[in-house]
Each structure stands twice: as structure tokens, then as C-alpha cells.
Amino acid sequence: MEEVQNIVKVHDLSFQTFLDQDKILKRVHELGAQISQDYQGKRPLLIGVLNGAFMFASDLMKSISEPCEVTFVRMASYAGTESTGKVRRVIELQEDIVNRDIIIIEDIVDSGRTMEKALEYFQSFEPSSMKIASLLFKPECLKVDLKVDYVGFEIPEKFVVGYGLDYNGLGRNLKDIYQLKQE
Ligand code: IMP
Ligand code: MG
Numbered sequence: 173m174e175e176v177q178n179i180v181k182v183h184d185l186s187f188q189t190f191l192d193q194d195k196i197l198k199r200v201h202e203l204g205a206q207i208s209q210d211y212q213g214k215r216p217l218l219i220g221v222l223n224g225a226f227m228f229a230s231d232l233m234k235s236i237s238e239p240c241e242v243t244f245v246r247m248a249s250y251a252g253t254e255s256t257g258k259v260r261r262v263i264e265l266q267e268d269i270v271n272r273d274i275i276i277i278e279d280i281v282d283s284g285r286t287m288e289k290a291l292e293y294f295q296s297f298e299p300s301s302m303k304i305a306s307l308l309f310k311p312e313c314l315k316v317d318l319k320v321d322y323v324g325f326e327i328p329e330k331f332v333v334g335y336g337l338d339y340n341g342l343g344r345n346l347k348d349i350y351q352l353k354q355e
Contacts, residue, residue, distance in 0.1 A: 180350055182333055182343040187350035191325060196307075196335055196349065197231060199324045203305060204235020206322065207275065215239050216273045218305075221290065222246040222263065223344070224279030227336035228307040228324075232277060243267050247286050259289040269299045275322075279337050280308040284318040291318075308332065308349075327351075 333343030
């Protein structure tokens with residue numbers, strides 16, 4: 173039987189269903205369970221990277237059964253569907269993270285440059301430990317030496333939108349994740 177693909181248009185581009193919301197939430201709950209186990213009694217601080225990670229951060233936090241806290245920073249590197257390679261920090265960290273166990277929450281690791289810069293920045297405040305949780309990871313695109321500790325899904329080198337991820341500002345409200353459709 174042929175699978176029916178849902179197509180959405182965002183700006184000038186067409187995208188097709190790639191990961192539906194049930195699959196996403198099931199995996200997010202698995203990551204939450206894993207983090208709950210790994211951080212028993214540690215009261216980790218989740219640091220969501222805006223804008224893309226807001227939905228993942230929210231669902232992930234709800235899946236963590238241990239006491240934990242959340243805050244956000246904002247980093248930006250993308251213009252359109254291309255990583256610019258230049259990472260800007262737009263909202264600074266407001267919390268004191270010295271001696272805290274922090275988990276950086278990212279929507280997607282592509283070249284890895286955003287996370288490399290984030291790790292460097294947070295390291296300067298001397299947390300006791302730092303890990304990365306990313307919903308999506310494009311291993312073929314990685315340009316730096318980076319370990320992603322919690323990965324939702326490894327995906328191929330194709331632009332995606334939905335569940336918080338955008339294409340020039342739009343598409344974040346889609347419940348499923350869509351992949352750029354090859355014409
Ligand atoms: P990196 O610095 O190249 O790893 O890029 C990471 C950032 O680029 C992520 O936080 C996303 O905001 C954005 N990004 C990377 N790939 C995609 C994609 O396929 N769709 C939407 N945003 C993406
Ligand atoms: Mg992002």
C-alpha cells in the first residue's frame with residue numbers, strides 16, 4: 173500500500189511528513205526517562221536554546237520525573253536553509269550555573285557550531301557537568317568534534333521544519349516534523 177504523504181508549503185518550499193507527533197513524543201518520553209535515571213538527586217538545570225528548542229524543552233521537561241529546573245538562552249546561526257557558520261548569542265544566560273549539572277536542550281545539531289559555542293560559553297561559568305540533549309542530529313553534517321549525549325533521532329542531511337523548527341520564521345507550529353521535498 174502506498175503511504176499517503178502530507179505536504180505543507182512554507183514560504184516558497186514544499187515539505188513532506190517525516191516524523192509524526194506520536195513518534196516524536198514517544199521518543200521524547202524515552203529521553204526523559206533516561207535523563208530521570210541519570211540525574212537522580214542532582215536537580216539538573218535544563219538550558220533550552222531558543223527559538224527552535226522551545227517545544228522539545230517543554231515536552232522533555234514534562235517527561236522528567238526528578239526535580240529539575242529550566243532556563244533559556246538564544247543563539248542564532250541560520251539564514252534560510254543554510255547554516256551561516258557564524259553563531260550569535262542573542263539572549264544571555266540569566267542564572268548562576270556554577271557547580272550546577274546542566275543539560276543543554278537543542279532542537280537539532282547540524283554543523284555542531286552552535287553547540288560548540290554554547291559549550292564554550294557555559295564552561296566559562298564553571299558548571300559541575302554539562303551534557304547535550306538534541307531532538308535531531310544530522311551526523312553527516314557535523315563539522316566539529318562534538319558529543320551529543322542524548323539524541324532523539326539521527327536524520328539525513330535534509331532541511332526539516334515543524335515541532336519548533338522553522339524555515340525563515342515559519343513552520344514552528346506544525347505538530348509533526350517535515351522534510352524538504354525534492355522536486
Ligand atoms: P549548527 O550550528 O550548524 O549545528 O546549527 C544548529 C542550528 O541551526 C539549530 O539550532 C537550528 O536552529 C538550525 N538548523 C539546523 N538544521 C536545521 C533544519 O534542518 N531545520 C531548521 N533549522 C535547522
Ligand atoms: Mg536552534
